[in-house]
Amino acid sequence: xxxxxxxxxxxxxxxxxxxxxxxPHLDDATNLAWWLAxxxxxxxxxxxxxxxxxxxxxxxxxxxxxxPWLLAIVRNTCASWMQKNRPRHLTLVGDPxxxxxMEQGAEIETAPSxxxxxxxxxxxxxxxxxxxxxxxxxxxAILLREIQELSYKEIAAVLDVPIGTVMSRIARxxxxxxxxxxxxxx
Amino acid sequence: MSIFEPMGFIMDCESLHLYFDGELDTVAALAFExxxxxxxxxxxxxxxxxxxxxxxxxxxxxxxxxxxxxQKIEAGLSDAQDEDTPPVRRRSTTWQKFAIAACVVAMVSxxxxxxxxxPNEEALWTQGIVKAxxxxxxxxxxxxxxSSNRHTVKPWFSGRTTVAPLVVDLGDAGFPLIGGRLDVPxxxxxxxxxxxxxxxxxxxxxxxxxxxxxPALRKIxxxxxxxxxxxxxxxxxxxxxxxxxAGAFQKAFAAKAATMP
Numbered sequence: 421x422x423x424x425x426x427x428x429x430x431x432x433x434x435x436x437x438x439x440x441x442x443x444p445h446l447d448d449a450t451n452l453a454w455w456l457a458x459x460x461x462x463x464x465x466x467x468x469x470x471x472x473x474x475x476x477x478x479x480x481x482x483x484x485x486x487x488p489w490l491l492a493i494v495r496n497t498c499a500s501w502m503q504k505n506r507p508r509h510l511t512l513v514g515d516p517x518x519x520x521x522m523e524q525g526a527e528i529e530t531a532p533s534x535x536x537x538x539x540x541x542x543x544x545x546x547x548x549x550x551x552x553x554x555x556x557x558x559x560x561a562i563l564l565r566e567i568q569e570l571s572y573k574e575i576a577a578v579l580d581v582p583i584g585t586v587m588s589r590i591a592r593x594x595x596x597x598x599x600x601x602x603x604x605x606x
Numbered sequence: 607m608s609i610f611e612p613m614g615f616i617m618d619c620e621s622l623h624l625y626f627d628g629e630l631d632t633v634a635a636l637a638f639e640x641x642x643x644x645x646x647x648x649x650x651x652x653x654x655x656x657x658x659x660x661x662x663x664x665x666x667x668x669x670x671x672x673x674x675x676x677q678k679i680e681a682g683l684s685d686a687q688d689e690d691t692p693p694v695r696r697r698s699t700t701w702q703k704f705a706i707a708a709c710v711v712a713m714v715s716x717x718x719x720x721x722x723x724x725p726n727e728e729a730l731w732t733q734g735i736v737k738a739x740x741x742x743x744x745x746x747x748x749x750x751x752x753s754s755n756r757h758t759v760k761p762w763f764s765g766r767t768t769v770a771p772l773v774v775d776l777g778d779a780g781f782p783l784i785g786g787r788l789d790v791p792x793x794x795x796x797x798x799x800x801x802x803x804x805x806x807x808x809x810x811x812x813x814x815x816x817x818x819x820x821p822a823l824r825k826i827x828x829x830x831x832x833x834x835x836x837x838x839x840x841x842x843x844x845x846x847x848x849x850x851x852a853g854a855f856q857k858a859f860a861a862k863a864a865t866m867p
Binding site: 431 | 624628651662679686
């Protein structure tokens with residue numbers, strides 16, 4: 421038995437387990453970071469840092485679901501990253517939509533007819549705007565619930581707040597979206 | 607507005623979000639549905655929340671992880687592991703072997719095996735062939751049989767290894783066959799086919815396997831490692847060329863292999 425070989429084999433096994441369990445959720449992690457940070461390059465930095473952090477602490481991961489586990493790390497990385505890199509008084513109102521339009525323009529234009537296409541695009545823009553304008557606490561709760569479809573209990577774990585808080589943030593976030601979209605869509 | 611249920615449940619507008627999010631148990635959900643029957647406001651809100659959810663899930667912009675980010679992360683993982691692994695290889699002494707054995711016994715008996723990752727065969731194989739490729743490149747011992755003719759390369763292996771490799775000519779696709787090499791990635795001699803890719807060298811390893819698996823790319827020790835299964839073999843490419851080049855090679859090889867008898 422070669423000690424170094426054994427260690428190398430263990431490291432390789434650890435890594436393939438990480439790749440199999442955690443990396444499939446990279447898209448979800450990136451999307452969450454994008455919506456929390458408000459722009460692509462910050463989101464990528466945050467996700468990269470978060471995934472490496474997750475890898476470092478992977479031995480502490482014991483069998484729970486990998487997706488909420490990773491999202492919790494992404495969310496925490498995001499929070500500390502913003503504290504470090506953004507002045508406190510600057511309230512974040514991201515507008516990922518404008519980036520999305522520039523980068524995915526071609527994909528968005530696949531709707532059937534010109535009228536319904538522009539209508540569809542207008543609606544999508546309103547939805548992006550409504551989510552972007554939510555206060556950060558409500559926005560992350562809504563994203564975790566409606567996009568990630570996590571349970572209240574899982575969201576409470578990701579945000580490290582009591583379930584009651586999750587409940588009220590989702591309720592209030594939803595109310596705000598309802599008001600915004602009612603004005604926009606009618 | 608609230609109603610009182612015989613089983614003692616009071617359900618009112620407060621529970622609308624819990625109901626909508628599937629957070630109520632069956633009894634409570636039924637009680638809330640009773641409330642819904644009488645509450646116009648909740649019914650209207652519920653319909654709107656459904657609509658909002660449909661829009662969020664269907665139309666909200668999303669940003670997936672791009673290839674650039676994925677590559678950075680893979681590279682970061684390699685760096686993180688390199689820091690943990692000592693660069694100099696040492697043979698373990700007898701007392702170290704005893705120490706390891708004692709640790710293993712202690713871990714098994716203490717139930718701590720959960721934390722000891724079992725190095726799986728697949729990982730060992732991959733690690734083995736990456737090392738073999740690296741050795742061949744460092745020693746400038748790229749090939750044992752030099753030939754661009756697959757009818758020369760294939761028979762050379764018979765008698766030297768139990769695996770009869772599938773050798774195809776990919777010169778047309780820009781990957782000329784350079785020759786073959788005998789490697790010992792684990793404890794058995796295995797065939798490695800050597801192809802050129804511009805200034806780069808590709809080692810292709812194969813061992814018999816059933817089924818099909820889509821190509822999966824990894825970066826190990828700076829090499830692109832691309833593995834896939836098909837045509838009765840599990841293939842692994844190891845090369846200093848980048849992932850795109852490895853992918854192009856894989857496509858060309860798989861296409862050619864599919865036409866072979």
